[in-house]
Amino acid sequence: MDELVVLDYPAAGVARLRLNRPQALNALNMALRRELARHFQTLSASVDVRVILLCGDRRAFAAGADLAELVDCDSIELMQCQVHMLWQAIADCPKPVIAVVAGYALGGGCELAMHADIIVAAESAQFGQPEVKVGVMPGAGGTQRLLRAVGKFRAMKLLLSGERIGAAEALAMGLVSEVAADEALETRALELATQIAMLPPLAVAQIKEVVLAGADAPLATALMLERKAYQLLFASRDQKEGMRAFLDKRAAVFRGE
Ligand code: CO8
Known part of the structure; x- marks a missing residue:
């Protein structure tokens, strides 16, 4: 079976994790989330790793939680999954994490990007918290991290409407650190990672x-x-x-x- 998260080392001190479920726009199913958490735990402990790049592909960073997996879930199952521990492995990472976002970063995908320390977005990137449109709400820090990143009134608009915004708007509201042309995204993110990896x-x-x-x-x-x-x-x-x-x-x- 293909790996759901592909790890490579594109430069000295830089680890790159790439979500690899393109057929589902990198929707975050449990298997992927477990794999991602495991990678973060390993990379967090590795002295050779100075910076982590977290990428999707051109079409999607991640289109959110896997709705096919969630549709029939009940509350008790959700509690028993202890999913917050998988997110915590990312939040606890002591090294800088750079999210490299092209295409959709929606729902859990936007929340995943917000776990990073720096977000570099392609011009094509689209961010949003559309959970309300499928009858739920963000469950991986979206209400709180978005609020802290962009303030109450912009956060509320995104959370309550489920509307998507483009990279330029996300930059203007402080949800992303920098926007790059689509074709330059990965090079720019790697350049930034390499620069940080050389610092003490x-x-x-x-x-x-x-x-x-x-x-x-x-x-x-x-x-x-x-x-x-x-x-x-x-x-x-x-x-x-x-x-x-x-x-x-x-x-x-x-x-x-
Ligand atoms: N879950 C499962 N499958 C998905 C998801 C998803 N979130 N998003 C896309 N896919 C699948 C589609 O079902 C489709 O599969 P198939 O080809 O087998 O039919 C394939 O990916 C391609 O998708 P589309 O055909 O829909 O592609 P479009 O370009 O027409 O549309 C969109 C792209 C706009 C991104 C659209 O797919 C969409 O709206 N997706 C759902 C987005 C969404 O609602 N995300 C929020 C989910 S809820 C959530 O994240 C809760 C988070 C709570 C806690 C954190 C958990 C990780």
Whole structure:
């Protein structure tokens, strides 16, 4: 059987996960979600991996939860699946995750993209939370991550209407980090990943952790978290190397120590 998630390493320090259910527009069935979570757990623990690219294909990043699998589901089955643990494996990833979105990112697909730290979208990308149109609502963080990303009134419009928006609108509202031409999408995302992969990984990891933990903490607590992480980085060799290299006018060599 074909893998539902294909892993490769397109550059040093960069792992790429590609959803591979093109016949169903990468709809997220349980098997795919399990495979994805397993990959995230492995990549999270690998010291050689600095950045993770999360891709679909040209037609779809992911068109949401697999409706064929869900149609006859009942509440108890849903609870017993413990699906939130599969999502948590992605949310807990300490390395930067870049979602590379072309085509549809709908429902669970949009929620999956919102688990990333950076979203690079193709001009053709379409985002939406159409769950309401099939009688449910987002169940993988969509109401909360969208709210935090774009604010109440834009989030409510998308969530309550189920309307889709294009990449330009998503960029304008702060749902994506950057838009690239369709044919340039993967190259641009890889360039960004490679750039981040060359930076000191301890600093990169601290930035991710503090931004995410701080976002939901009171400001004073979040600022304290930032200060502690900042001070901690002065215990790293990469801090000495980075600053010394600047003063010596040479390129720094970061070792993740
Ligand atoms: N589930 C299962 N199969 C799907 C899905 C899906 N979400 N989306 C598309 N497919 C399948 C179609 O059934 C079709 O299969 P087949 O060729 O065997 O008939 C194939 O993919 C191609 O789809 P279309 O023929 O419909 O392609 P179009 O280009 O005409 O339309 C659309 C593309 C607009 C994306 C359309 O397919 C669509 O509206 N899909 C459903 C989108 C949707 O409602 N997503 C939300 C699902 S609910 C959800 O995500 C809840 C999340 C809660 C928790 C998180 C769980 C992961």
